[in-house]
């Protein structure tokens with residue numbers, strides 16, 4: 001089979017992820033097929049996620065994000081098409097689903113609903129214990145994972161998960177996934193429903209995980225600001241299809257396309273577009289506040305020195 005990465009639909013991603021850890025080939029998923037409640041959640045999605053990539057998946061409510069990412073660890077099987085994870089084709093009977101689950105750790109949307117043990121330490125230990133590790137290794141992993149998410153194991157380990165703040169509970173859930181030492185971490189809206197402090201805690205942790213552990217991360221998010229700040233590539237889903245798959249900077253310079261789909265553009269991009277519409281010829285592919293400040297200053301300096309023909313005020 002010829003590699004999908006060379007597809008003309010995704011020319012820009014071909015070299016970066018030739019070594020795909022997750023590959024979806026023409027994947028569709030239909031819930032309750034053949035009943036009056038039939039719902040086509042994902043349609044004809046082809047995409048490859050390379051080792052070490054940090055990919056953001058965005059799209060309006062109901063666009064199929066959660067459905068798609070649940071295919072990444074074999075929790076859902078495609079109605080048609082193929083999903084290949086770590087070389088295992090999941091549509092094949094006898095596929096090694098355990099290997100896939102060990103490779104890809106998935107944090108569900110609202111994961112705190114799945115915290116159920118009496119203590120934080122026991123909760124984080126649940127996964128590694130199921131892997132059949134001995135108690136010493138399990139304990140080591142619990143300590144390691146709690147530290148990674150910024151929770152002191154001595155202080156938080158013995159506490160009840162239900163005595164924690166929303167952000168802390170979320171971090172315990174992430175530690176539970178990390179304790180399995182997955183090569184790929186899939187986070188389905190990890191900041192949903194958290195206050196700004198909790199959101200910041202989680203995203204800072206994700207960013208440092210990425211820097212320190214070099215794992216592949218797939219982040220499903222609602223906030224364009226978060227994705228713009230963190231991810232290298234974004235995949236936009238719209239009505240179950242891939243509407244855009246591009247490096248982040250390129251994606252946000254397609255602001256009109258994003259607005260058409262009903263998505264916000266990051267506030268920084270929005271500001272630059274407005275300035276441009278108002279006659280200041282700034283570049284619109286800057287993503288952070290610092291980059292935007294530099295760009296505006298540069299453009300104004302160029303304008304003041306008459307260096308910009310577009311302004312027509314020389």
Ligand SMILES: Nc1ncnc2c1ncn2[C@@H]1O[C@H](COP(=O)(O)OP(=O)(O)OP(=O)(O)O)[C@@H](O)[C@H]1O
Pocket residue numbers: 031032039040041059060061062063064065066067068109
């Ligand atoms: N278990 C299910 N049974 C039937 N239909 C479902 C089920 N789960 C999701 N759907 C439908 O599939 C579509 C995609 O849902 P999905 O949850 O994947 O979207 P999403 O992009 O994750 O949305 P959100 O941003 O709200 O989390 C929606 O129309 C939804 O109603």
Ligand SMILES: [Mg+2]
Pocket residue numbers: 065066067109188
């Ligand atoms: Mg969802």
